[in-house]
Amino acid sequence: MKVWAFVGGVVVLALIPVFVRTPSYLDVLIYIGLYSIVTTGLCLLTGYAGQISLGQAAFYGLGAYTSAILTVSYDVPSPLALIAGIILTAAVAYGFGIPILKLKGHYLAMATLAFGIIVYLAFVEFKEFTGGPSGIPGVPPFSLFGFRFDSDTKRYYLTTGAALLTLLVARNVVNSRIGRALRSIHGSEVAAETLGVDTARQKLQVFALSAAMASLAGSLYAHHLSLVSPTAFNFVASIEFVVMAAVGGLASIWGAPFGAAAITILAEAIRRVMPLLLSYASGEHEVIAYGVILVVIMIFMPEGLVAGLRAALARGRERL
Amino acid sequence: MPADLLSARGIRKAFGGVVAVADVSFAVTPGTVRAIIGPNGAGKTTIFNLITGIFPLDRGEIRFKEHGLNGLSTWQRAQLGIARTFQNLQIFTNMTVLENVMVGRHRLSRAGLLAAAFQTPGSRREEARIREQALACLELVGLADRAQDPAGSLPFGQQRLLEIARCLATEPTLLLLDEPAAGLNLAETEALAALILSLRRRGITILLVEHLMDLVMGISDSVLVLNYGQVLAHGSPEAVQNNPAVIEAYLGAEVADA
Numbered sequence: 001m002k003v004w005a006f007v008g009g010v011v012v013l014a015l016i017p018v019f020v021r022t023p024s025y026l027d028v029l030i031y032i033g034l035y036s037i038v039t040t041g042l043c044l045l046t047g048y049a050g051q052i053s054l055g056q057a058a059f060y061g062l063g064a065y066t067s068a069i070l071t072v073s074y075d076v077p078s079p080l081a082l083i084a085g086i087i088l089t090a091a092v093a094y095g096f097g098i099p100i101l102k103l104k105g106h107y108l109a110m111a112t113l114a115f116g117i118i119v120y121l122a123f124v125e126f127k128e129f130t131g132g133p134s135g136i137p138g139v140p141p142f143s144l145f146g147f148r149f150d151s152d153t154k155r156y157y158l159t160t161g162a163a164l165l166t167l168l169v170a171r172n173v174v175n176s177r178i179g180r181a182l183r184s185i186h187g188s189e190v191a192a193e194t195l196g197v198d199t200a201r202q203k204l205q206v207f208a209l210s211a212a213m214a215s216l217a218g219s220l221y222a223h224h225l226s227l228v229s230p231t232a233f234n235f236v237a238s239i240e241f242v243v244m245a246a247v248g249g250l251a252s253i254w255g256a257p258f259g260a261a262a263i264t265i266l267a268e269a270i271r272r273v274m275p276l277l278l279s280y281a282s283g284e285h286e287v288i289a290y291g292v293i294l295v296v297i298m299i300f301m302p303e304g305l306v307a308g309l310r311a312a313l314a315r316g317r318e319r320l
Numbered sequence: 321m322p323a324d325l326l327s328a329r330g331i332r333k334a335f336g337g338v339v340a341v342a343d344v345s346f347a348v349t350p351g352t353v354r355a356i357i358g359p360n361g362a363g364k365t366t367i368f369n370l371i372t373g374i375f376p377l378d379r380g381e382i383r384f385k386e387h388g389l390n391g392l393s394t395w396q397r398a399q400l401g402i403a404r405t406f407q408n409l410q411i412f413t414n415m416t417v418l419e420n421v422m423v424g425r426h427r428l429s430r431a432g433l434l435a436a437a438f439q440t441p442g443s444r445r446e447e448a449r450i451r452e453q454a455l456a457c458l459e460l461v462g463l464a465d466r467a468q469d470p471a472g473s474l475p476f477g478q479q480r481l482l483e484i485a486r487c488l489a490t491e492p493t494l495l496l497l498d499e500p501a502a503g504l505n506l507a508e509t510e511a512l513a514a515l516i517l518s519l520r521r522r523g524i525t526i527l528l529v530e531h532l533m534d535l536v537m538g539i540s541d542s543v544l545v546l547n548y549g550q551v552l553a554h555g556s557p558e559a560v561q562n563n564p565a566v567i568e569a570y571l572g573a574e575v576a577d578a
Contacts, residue, residue, distance in 0.1 A: 177425075178436045184412050188410040188412060190374060191406065193398065194403065196398035196426050196427030197427075209433065
């Protein structure tokens with residue numbers, strides 16, 4: 001049943017570009033894929049291990065900048081640059097996690113937020129590497145064994161494929177000894193320790209894994225947009241990733257793509273609809289509408305979209 | 321006489337100005353049930369927290385088999401074969417009953433993050449074994465039919481049994497039970513006594529903190545009496561029950577409380 005749902009989902013995703021030809025729609029779908037990769041990592045970290053991160057955009061940015069710098073300035077093949085980004089970002093997360101993952105709850109949130117801001121400022125200030133506020137233009141398309149992902153359709157398949165692989169890896173981790181250890185930390189850290197779970201190490205590992213996933217998305221983002229600049233990686237982006245994870249639902253990794261899709265489509269829809277409703281609508285009005293809709297979702301579906309829809313389906317079946 | 325499995329020498333723990341455990345020494349003989357009793361606040365649970373490394377010692381030394389435990393973290397002590405239950409239950413309510421027990425197999429299984437992420441054949445075989453062994457532990461405490469239920473849905477008494485099953489999954493040499501009978505009815509308490517004795521027959525050494533005197537006196541090989549963080553008496557259940565100091569301090573205090 002689950003396998004068929006997954007296969008069906010893959011077929012639908014594979015057929016989308018056949019029907020969707022409008023480039024701006026494909027662009028939205030590419031971003032949904034990218035964000036769902038980041039959100040999947042966040043879901044493992046927060047939903048399973050119970051550790052919050054408000055600095056995920058920093059890891060997304062580290063991947064993007066590593067790919068941009070290595071491919072533009074050093075002519076490194078894009079897959080190698082992507083892998084280098086993942087290794088670097090995971091190592092940074094591991095090193096930074098050693099002191100800060102000892103913190104809990106709000107303190108951890110503050111520390112990761114601060115980390116995100118520091119990395120963002122580093123992108124702005126280390127001009128000789130990062131190009132400063134204007135960033136690095138001219139990032140070449142991703143290419144694998146001579147195949148260049150140089151159109152939106154090709155890049156849609158690339159990011160969607162990467163998002164599906166990330167979900168599969170996350171599912172495997174969840175259904176394993178490691179996944180149970182992560183959930184045991186969330187359930188009762190002291191009990192997990194008395195059962196022989198090295199909680200500090202498990203937290204570091206999942207933090208590094210979530211960072212690696214964000215880095216993967218960041219690299220693909222750099223190759224898609226062909227430009228990296230700091231604003232995409234500021235703390236607002238980190239908050240948006242947390243919002244996507246929460247809206248999708250943290251209890252299951254399958255919430256991640258739904259949350260990413262819901263928030264991305266919502267933001268896009270508001271951007272298009274608001275000017276029709278309100279002739280003088282500005283960016284601020286969009287933010288207000290966005291905020292109101294999020295509050296409504298969280299009131300009626302506090303467990304997220306996936307759990308909320310599942311419950312609604314179950315109620316519907318009972319009525320039949 | 322066989323060497324001690326666990327020994328505490330001159331252990332002390334203070335919280336601010338309150339001395340919870342003051343210069344306590346005791347040893348546990350392998351294959352026995354040793355009870356620790358005493359009025360509320362006598363330092364019983366603190367001793368469990370010191371043995372499992374949840375709090376560091378202020379002074380003294382705890383040894384387990386040939387290992388000095390000072391300086392080892394909680395999970396490392398668990399790796400050596402020390403398991404415990406909690407007076408205020410620490411069930412993983414975000415998992416099923418079976419998954420709770422499967423966490424207990426953590427220390428005896430190996431699959432790492434990468435093996436798990438790519439589901440290597442070795443990790444799949446291990447996962448099947450973990451499931452089997454966890455189910456066997458649930459059967460031992462009589463919870464096998466609840467395996468797939470959310471752990472939080474179990475009634476209180478069964479949650480206590482689930483904690484014991486989770487400990488058994490770690491194949492402990494030493495099992496610390498912190499008030500396992502609290503909140504159990506008479507039938508459940510009798511079943512618990514039988515379970516503890518069956519665990520001892522399997523060679524598991526048991527250290528028991530318990531208020532219920534019938535249970536303590538019925539199944540313990542020896543009893544350690546604490547009062548105000550100090551050892552008041554120790555010996556066989558009969559010797560302790562007839563010790564005038566114990567009757568005065570412990571039973572007297574309880575009468576006064578009531």
